[in-house]
Amino acid sequence: MSPEACHDVNVEIGGKAIRLVTTDPDFQASLAARYRAFLNPSAAAGLELSIQLGDHPPSLPDGDVRVSFQDGQWTVTRGDFRSVWCPESGKGVVEQTANLYSIDTVLRIIHTLLLVREGGFLLHASSAIRNHRAFVFSGLSGAGKTTISRSAPADAQLLTDEISYIRRDSRGYTACGTPFFGELGVAGENVGAPVAALYFLAKGNENRIDPIPPAEAARLLLRNILFFSDDRELVDLLFQAGCDFLQAVAARRLSFLPDERVWELMQ
């Protein structure tokens, strides 16, 4: 009996490539379509995940996300998937059904873990580039992330309407496009730009920008960062990453009306 042929896609988000390998050509096609704008076959993948599809979820139904690190391996489980990978070898597996939502969650969690050691993070925020600068609009569900994305002018490049990717390097902070979308249902563009400002969204009767005391900004930012591990070292790193970000990037409150005029403030 010959081994099954493997099919893969190399998904690069924020400059970090993860190779997804499956024996199911239909699922590979689904992955390729889902991450179409983020495929980069030539990128050096820091992690290769073998996706093992089953007819039933491997974990308990309705289980919450659990993330743990033991014996050199990360384990992430939820009701619909179980994933184990070794950072040192750069190899891992994902057990799931043929459900793109599962692998999407695995990718998000892995990126949070990769980013935190570099001072970056994923943030509940929409973001877009205008005039070569990225504007980040943060808020929990219902705050207006998708609304402000929908009203973006034609000259804006949408990075995401749901999960913003904030990367830190020697030049500062860059917001990168992600395939992670919310109600808009459209992946962001695979581009990035220096972060010009972070706005915490508030619906109002006019479009206006107000200052926020640093401590309040820190509370809001840390509340909106995606992070699932309770590893003390990483939580500490995440806290420092959020504080560092606020010392480098202006954070404001943006009250806005749900139309395109708010973008006149984003120049």
Next chain:
Amino acid sequence: MSEKYIARSNGIAARVLDGETIVMNVADSSLFTLNEQATAIWEAADGVTPLREIVSRVICQEFEVDFETAYRDAEEVVTGLAAHGILLVSESPIT
């Protein structure tokens, strides 16, 4: 009156932003903001300096407040922070 000694708990992350200290209990990610006086107490919490001395030497001098008032307020701050696991409190030095 017995002495009180205070020390910062392990597993606490803290940063000063614009004069206020943001403190996070890493165990449960709970966040707290310390005002200037609480920040001064936090920074002086070395486990070996009695709280009375911290209040006398730091709070009274920096904030121009009488000792009795400052000590009462400091005890309240310390009790609150200890309840959240941010500070350790002991009647003997914490080393």
